Each structure stands twice: as C-alpha cells, then as structure tokens.
Amino acid sequence: MKSKWWFSLCCEAGLIFCAGGLIVSTWGKTGTPVAGLTPPNSTPVNEHVDSQLCAHCHRQIYEDYRQTGMAKSLFKPASANTIENYKENTHFYHSLSDTHYSMIFRDQAYYQRRWQIDSDGNETNVEEMKIDYVIGAGDHSRAYLHRTARGTLIELPLGWYTERGGYWGMSPGFDSSHPQTRRLVSYGCMFCHDAYPQVPIGTDVPDADPVFIGDLPEGIDCQRCHGPGGQHIRAAQAGAEFSEIRSRIVNPARLSSKLQMELCMQCHLEPTSGRLPALVRRFNRGIFSHIPGQPLEDYVLYFDHAPNTGYDDKFEFVSVAYRLRKSRCFLKSKGALTCLSCHNPHRKLPAGEEAKSYYSEQCRHCHEAVITTLVAQRKHPDVADCVSCHMPKRRTEDVVHALITDHFIQRKVPMRDLQAELQERHLTDAEEYHGEVVPYYPSLLPTASEISRYLAVAQVARQNNLEKGVTELAREISQDPPREQ
16 A cells, blocks of 8 residues: 555545545544445444434424435435426437437336437437436436446436426536446545445445445435434433433534534535536545534545636536635624525425525525615615525526526626526637636645645646646655555
8 A cells, every 4th residue: 555645646536526536435534434334343433324213203304304405316216206207308309419318217117218310310329228316306407327237327418407397408518529328426426416325345446436335325314414323323222311312413503603514515515517626535535434523624625726817706506605605794704604594404495485585584684774774775675585686596607507596695796697598618628727726625724734735636636737736746756755555
C-alpha cells in the first residue's frame, strides 16, 4: 500500500463524486460499518439498520417522511408509484443521434427500448433493457436504471420531466450525437440518490466497478440525517434509560447551526457539475463513510472556479445550498439561517399557492417591519408573495429541462428570461474552464500542510490548471513520496 494520501491522488476518478468516483468503503472513519457488512474479526460499533424499525416508536414522523421527495428518491417501478404515461406518446425520437426510444409496460414490468432505422427502412441496433429502479420522486424529473447480472447499474438514456405537464426527453449528459449506452451508476451517484447500499468488502480500491449487493434501499432513509440507528434501537429494545437511548442517535436539533446545515449540504451543495474538481473527498475516506454530526470538512472538501472568471452567476441543479450561501440573508444571519429555517425535512414540501404563502410567511418572520414600512411608503407592492420576485424559479444550466427555485435571495433579480429554453452543453476542451481552482468550503483549508496538498490535487484532477498544478503536485510528491507498507 502506498502512502495514505499519494495513493489516492494518483487515482483521479476516486476524488470526484460526479465524475464517477469509485473509492468506496463499507466502514466509517472509526470502524463503523456503514453499508450493513461486517469485516472479519471486527465488532460492529453502530451499524446501519432497516429504517422501517424507526416506525415502531416514531410512526407519525415516519409516515409523514415517506411522502417526501427524499424518501422517494429511488424505488422499484410499480403502478402505485408510476406518474409517467406508459399508454400514450411513449415513442421518442432523438434527432441528434438519429435514435428512436420507446417506454414499454409488459407483463407487469417496465422496459426502455432503443433502435435506429437503416437505409432500407428496417430497425437496426435494437436493444431493450428492463427498468429495475427509478431515480427521482418526479418533482422535476426521473431517470431509469437497469441492473446487470454482475450487480452494476446502468443509467438508461431516456428520462422523464414534469415540465409542461410531463414529457419524455434525454437524461442529462445523453443529449448528444453519440449518447452513451453503458453509463455505469457510480457509488458517488448513489451516495446522494439513496440510502447507503450494501457493497462488496474490498471495493474501496480505485479501479473497482460499482457493484451492489442484494436489493438497494428504496429512498433516502432516516439515518442520512440521524446517523446509524443500531445502538439507538438496541438501547430502546433493552429498556435503557431515556437519556441513554437519546444519546445513541443524532438529533439535528441538538447540533450547532453549522452541523445542521451540513446535514443538507452533504447532498445539496455542489459548486458546479462542470469539469472542475468541485468535491474532493478526503484521501483516507470511503464514499459511504460520512456520519451525520461529524464535520463535513473531515469527509470532503469543496472547490470552485476562481471569482470574476465568468462563473459567478452559474445556476445548476444541485446549487441550492451554493446559491443560498451567496445571499445577504444568509451572510447577515451569522449562522441563524439554515435550510431548516424554511424546510421541515419530515414533511412533503408545499406546492403551488400553498408554497407561496408558506415561504413568504417565513420571510416575514424577519422582514415584517421592513415590508410594512415600504408598503406604507409605496416603495413595495402590498402582496403576500415574496418568493416569486426574490427567489424566482429558474432553468438550470446542466439539467436543461428542469425549473427549480433559485435560493440566491436577491433584492432585484435579473431582468432576462430566467426560464428561457437552454441547449445541453457539450464543451470542447478549449471551451472548458482553464484557470485557478480555489477552496470553497471550508473557504480556508484546515491546516497549512493540507492547503498545499489538496490545492495541488484540485488544480490537476480535471486538468483545469495543469501548468501551475503539476509543479505544486510534483513538490508534494517529492516531500511525501510513494512507499510500500
């Protein structure tokens, strides 16, 4: 085994979540089994459990949570959870690749079929794959996964979008002249789209395929915010004192505002999905090793484009926390404003007119006096809808068929059409960002040695700043060369 950091940085794919990172561990930093598998000669400390056990004591919270988008983030398709139309308009023609697709429901199973037409008018390059899992509650979109005999997952090219009443369209990254047909779903993708799955022991090596064991959990579960539930449930079953039971689980209400915010940021903070090492996992951490309540920077570091390089107003699908953190409301609150200020994670998000009323009321908790004064002075309209003006829905640059709320709370929003149609971006290397990669979260890396080490990796991991980065990386390697242990 090479030195603990050099080995990891040599495996570029393992550093970036959204670029197919494959370094995975079924164990946490302190030996906690986080994927339901116990390595030999080890004693479980606080393993993850089936979250249905939570319902025995927390029935109402559990049932309410089951209606949320997070709880429906991944599932096996069935008539009860199908909102797509499998009876009419199931054919889709993708002109860029001259490929036809159709969505099929047959013998109580769901399939995606693709084909092309040859010069004689006959079908060719025909392939049909069963849909084993669906990703996405359907609030914005859904994607479809096929499970291979080896236990890997393939994302299928055609997706479904809720905009304009619902329609079929190419999933993000597939809208090109040569869309992939074998895009493996990485462990990094699954980190945010589902509860922690079971993975084979030993797959925490850089070149391992993302193989999954048994049935996948269906949806993000309680333990993504409350931590592993094994000790908590065992204490309750043993009749321990209430204080003992309570101490064995993470209660976000007892965390600092920073740690509360990080519960959401573990999946809702992504400086960019473009070609930049936006997320660099700690060199000694596996993908499924993060435990709620632990500082997020102990698990992953975030990097961004340098300021004033044309990316300051980028708006992407997983930019909710990134945009909120730019807001004066957030900055002036000094930690008081978090995601939980407006969102109850145990409840389904309000929609339509109910959403306007609910979220505007949250704004008025802090701004009632100012709004009343401005209305009296006729400097502000007398309306009960804050969010439509100050947090408008906007089309994302990376998922071009999705409209989401811009969480950058602005006094005056841009006057351009924020919902105008966009084409999926496929930039050449020359068009990609080539410049300095800067720390984003934490804005200052924890120690001096880590500043140079992680910054050097960030410059070269996606080839953004090679000339400077290679020199810095070479210096780091010379100071801590690879060695056998």
